[in-house]
Amino acid sequence: MHRHFIIYKPYGYLSQFASNDTKQQSKKFLGLLGDFPEGTMPIGRLDEKSEGLLLLTTDGKMSDFVNSKKVDKEYYAQVNGEISMNAIAQLSKGVEIGFEGKKYKTKPCKVFKLDAIPELPTRSQKIRDDRHGPTSWISITLNEGKFRQVRKMTSAVGYPTLRLVRVRVGNIDLNNMQVGAVVEVTGFL
Template sequence: MTTLLFNKPYGVLSQFTPEAASRWRCLAEFINVPEVYAAGRLDADSEGLLLLTDQGRLQQRLTDPRFGHWRSYWVQVEGQPDDAQLNRLREGIEIQRKRTMPARVRWLQGEEMPDLPERDPPIRVRATIPTSWLELSLREGRNRQVRRMTAAVGLPTLRLVRCRIDLMDGKAELDLKDLPAGRWRPVTNAEQGRLNRLLSSSRPRSRMARRGADRRG
């Protein structure tokens, strides 16, 4: 089994085939390993952690919404959040006529702020409006969900970076540590062991159990 971690830059599709007449690049410009495919996706204008594997069962396990893996994002937003906005994100917001599942949200300040190089191209900055960083964790992956959620509470997303994937209720995780943008690496032996345990773990929880876990999150 071949499994890779890739730090996807801005402007890159989560696929190996370019789209006709698209301004976006594709994974083939960065990764020359045959027969691996992304387990999940990031929009072209999002950055960060992408897992690629040649094992269909692992792809299915990581993307099946019944398992509800937490995925964490660093989100640079326009403005400064207040408690009401953060609580709305945590409790769930109706977007596209469907309410989002409860989320985990933290306002990152001081030393907690992510140490990232400037994006290429840079984000837009308005001199009169400050920006803030949030850490937002979700157990679902609806279309452009993070951007829609922050916009709904008055905090438009300027930059979005997936920083972590939790494999088993936070007991094992994959992250961006020491992986520069545009670079990939094979998973370590320890990470492969976590993935193997994931594949041998129990079946999806019942709907009621998942709802209880979401409330606790």
């Protein structure tokens, strides 16, 4: 019997359980958030500065399916500045980013500006305040996941990401989870 978990990965945690890298010994790992069975793996990753929904499983086939281009992932990104409709259109059509030392054009995706600031838990590290200029919140839904892709995309159109939260994977969403919360579920999707 495989086991599956959903977790609200906090800002500042790595999407792994441990590391042999001596430079990472002072980092925070997922194992601090719960007692997971042997063989548990994160499905996809969120970088250390990103937060939000992370799926964990002991089922490698499930991991492969969720990581395939068949499953949408939705992110809320707080970007620097009042994002333009032109920038949103560019993001929707795909933009050129750097990936593994080469240029890569992202696939078309669904992007829109959020009408209001999303109700999310307060981040553990404060983001700059409004004295430094306006910010905007956008939703980006994509089904690919290159390294730091959303951050690279928003920077490519002139609006660097200040906060990035994955809010949905397939039909699973955060549902008002608290930061660091872990919930065991019967299955995904």
